Amino acid sequence: MTKPYKFESAGEIMDTGYITVPAHFTVDNTIAYFRKNAKNKENLHYLYVTDDNSRLCGVLSVRELLLAKKEERIDGVMTKDVTFAPSDMDQEELAKIFDRDDLLSVPVINEQFQMIGVVHVDDILDVMTDETTEDFLKMAPVSPIGESLKDASAVLLYRKRITWLVLLVFMNVFSGAGIAHFEDVIENNIALVFFLPLLVDSGGNAGSQAATLMIRSMALGDVKIKDWMKLFTKEISISFLLGITMAAAVSIVGFMRGGAEIAIVVALTMTIVVMVGSLIGMSLPFIFNKLKLDPATASAPLITSIADIVGVLIYFSIAAWYLGL
Template sequence: MTNAHTIIHTLIKNEVWTLLKEELTKLDVPAIVTLIERSNELQSTILFRFLPRGKAKQVFQELDPSKQKKIIDGLAQHATLLTNLMNDIEPDDRTALFEELTGKVAQQLMQLMSKENLQITTQLLGYPEDSIGRLMTPKYVAVKSHFTVKETLSHIRRFGVDAETLSVVYVVDQNWKLINDLRIRDILLADPDDKIDDLTKHELIVLSAFDDQETAVHVFKDYNRVALPVVDSSNTLLGIVTVDDILDVAEEEQTEDFHRFVGVKDAIINPVQASVSFIYKKRIGWLMALVLMNIFSGYAMSRFDTVIESMVSLVFFLPLLIDSGGNAGSQSATLMIRSLGKGDVRGRDWVRLLSKELAVALLLGLTMAVGVSVVASWRAPDIIPVVSLTMVLIVVVGSVVGMLLPFVFTRLKLDPATASAPLITTICDISGVLIYFSMAKLYFGM
């Protein structure tokens, strides 16, 4: 912890409130967020109470949801502070907070909000969970197409104070139907007497309030925008979504996919706060399933007792061969999952990708066969043909399995990230044992 943090916690402990307020004014928003995140519930509440109203809003919006809930609990006896906070924070951030709260607490907080903010929040909460409607904010600047540039700039100065962003201005008709959007740069560089309608000649990109949030992630990436308009089925402008909210969604999706990929189906947002029993229950089912699958690997080996007894040197290369297949499969699965998640690959592409994966896997297998042949020439030269051919086959099998599993999961309406590395490794273990000892039995005529 930094010296400033130590000083502030000492001031709280000694109840030196005047100096505490002075010290907090010296810190910027990120520093205060870090300080509150590292403080206990009582310290966090005290720190928040001494923040100026404007800074309190900024800090609260940057806090982790679990810390936000603790501050809400700590401020329960301070109605004025809570009222200010609920009315000050941005609509999309307020909606995200309400999603984390129990119905009773959310209802109590709604009673503190202004009529306008309550109406906005109720509207946003009415959209499906994980929809773009939950992310959007109604705080934007819209102008009419018949405005001149001069009138538009005057309008922006008058109504743009509370806008989420002024990088983009939206053009609507008399019925609030979206016509187009304009970058503020284009407006500033235009002649003051130019009509807005004359500046809106580019393609309009919009989002539907009912689309999934992942759709917005792909659109922002493809078009490199800082904000996009959100419309309903009749093209009425409802709000906008900004890139900072989309970055949060993308991070959540990547975190969830990562946890699923390593075998934890339900992502644990904060493993420090999760109980031992919770983590245990989320992991044991998957691991027990893999244990049962590995029984088949042991059974397969037992069917080749005669081969193993005749050529004990075969056992030396078994871990190397099956690990190679598992590693190749995990590589392939990782690439496919990432490509599916980014939208670069669609379900119908599996046939075309299969032929490409077979070619790559064959080259990889041949290269790795050369390496294992060198090792075998020193350890057991007589089994070089067996380990070399097995290496090629097992790398091809592992790569194909790793590539196909994400597509199978997608077809079954499951998250492709659940095609995890342990599952691929287990499949490669079983197939590797069968391929290796079958090849040995065939080659040596046993």
């Protein structure tokens, strides 16, 4: 059997057990029709009203049907402004509509505006759970396992985790190359290595904060791609404030371990690394979105790896310049 609908679309998850009535029916007709046809259909919260060409033209809740006067015509009591979904709408989009409009069911229509099915809110709860799990795993990043963690075999879990881990190893080789490039700077002032994890991790942490906020807001539809410029400008001030606070904190440790010169190098690096990390972190989800990739793929470890490379280069460049090494 072929599945004619797109993966994770409204058409794929819709139910075809629904009831439609013509607009000219009376409430009394409709109740009789409902009593005859509703027996073996689950989840009937609404009756949909269609015209002579099966096109959707109204909706009526079972409650409204029960409350209406028996002699009234359906087109007199129905709601004409129906929220609907085209069959190729992505299920995540559809979940947002349910959330926004507080609906129990949304009718699905084909290109001719004819009703072909209905999606219920309990299916949307399942969709939300699945999509959240997917997004969570991307943050790690792990491929979705598709079964219970308890039941999944060690080999399956190995396969779902190894690809990203090996990719990230090769990303980190670049940080190593950065360090190798500055080998003489490090040899001349070994105290610099003390601050290496602290500085590069801070850039990564600030970056993954910025990315997470952005990914979540994009998933909820709060932030659109056109907002990038405005948010980028705001991130400059935020990350500057974050950077100088962290520089102040770290310069105390820097002074204690390496004296005034090291403290200045470390504080300067911290400010710049946090700013650069944050700006990369907030921009990557937009770039991924622009490239038609899922923004959530701009996951924390990816940003950490990029921030590491940039951090190493900034740190030892500043050290070489300031300390005149």
